Amino acid sequence: MVSRLPITTRPAQHEIAVSYLARLAALHDLPTDELWRQVNHTRRLDPDLLAVVADQPRARLNRAIVELLDPEPDWRALRHEPQRGCHRCNARHPGGPVLQLLAHHDYVCTRHRIWIGPPDHTDHPQPHLDALPEIVTAQHRHRRLLHRLGPAATYDAVLTGFLICAHRWNTTHTTRDSDATYHWRRRAELLIPPGTETTTFSASRIFAAVYPEAVTLAELLGSLHWRRLAAGGPGDQAVFAAEIGRRLGDPDYIPLVVQDPIAHWMEHDCWRPPSPPNTTYRALKTFAGPTHPKPAHNADTRRHDNATWFTRHRRGGDTLLHHRTLNPIIIRDWSPRMELFAGALTNTATTRTHQPPRPRSGPEQRAYLTAAWTRPEPVxxxxLDTATEPLSWHERTEPRPAPAARPYLPHERPRVGRR
Structure with a gap:
């Protein structure tokens, strides 16, 4: 026996069922578990019961609640982690935080000029972008890129753009105001003002600092034309490198053997199909159940540690590289298996062919770090010869291999650091 609730509220667009039930329960001062028992059938959400209890038309729920979408969406185009959307858009939905399943290309609410970013701490304030209009412009360009290349190529290309920016932020030292790193530092000072790191720092804001350049790079990395140049002979590679250097504000850029994620992408990834997400929300055991994926139990500790480290050098590359958002392109289906996650990160910025001997002296070290990379023949x-745009999702013929790479354990850090 179910009873209709006296207070009605509509679900937000792409709101997950658990979030909607939690808001209804809060409005009626009920335990969420009690409300869940009224709307589930065989331990899964029953849409007819939910429509009766919430006093909402079934068609409205089918258009809004993620688990009830009919027809089902392309789950690979949506993030597998629910998160907060724009707080101003959701202000009309009372009862508590609104958790939504957003698309991979949703980083900015262009209506209210608010950064949404990838999944982050649910209680962290969302920054306004009035002082950073280029981030809002990048969101418009991101959507145009999605329309032209499709979700598969856009997803892979933007994440690869973030990866390249992360590595360069860690290793590039320049005061040239045309270089991308200058703009990352400038945006970081606005998003995370010096001296306020303990309260304003978040990985999501670091993503915001590099977002315009990540989209700029994605326009090349996702294009079949530029992929074919990157996979071509030395002349084509030089054209690609010159263009990517121009977009990064580095006119002298040449691909390097080590500490260069662009060279790694040209050698290993440009001629392969885009990497899909590791999983989807539909594939999770919690789908249409009473719970949803939660942040790691040590998320607050990690945020504090990252904020402390960022305070010392004001570089956000490490935060980006260690964020779960980039995992699908750090450990690709064809990536070599690594014992530790640090090895997987190093692998994304190194090449395997034409490497000079390991350095033993100062001059050899400089030669090693500045050795140019090139592929003598097209791959x-x-x-790549038969692909057409927009690219479709890469269909795995077998389950994704379990990654061997893992983060450091506490007792391993000193031992590894002494090597």
């Missing part, structure tokens, strides 16, 4: 790629 043979049947996929």
């Amino acid at each position: 043979a790629s049947p996929w």
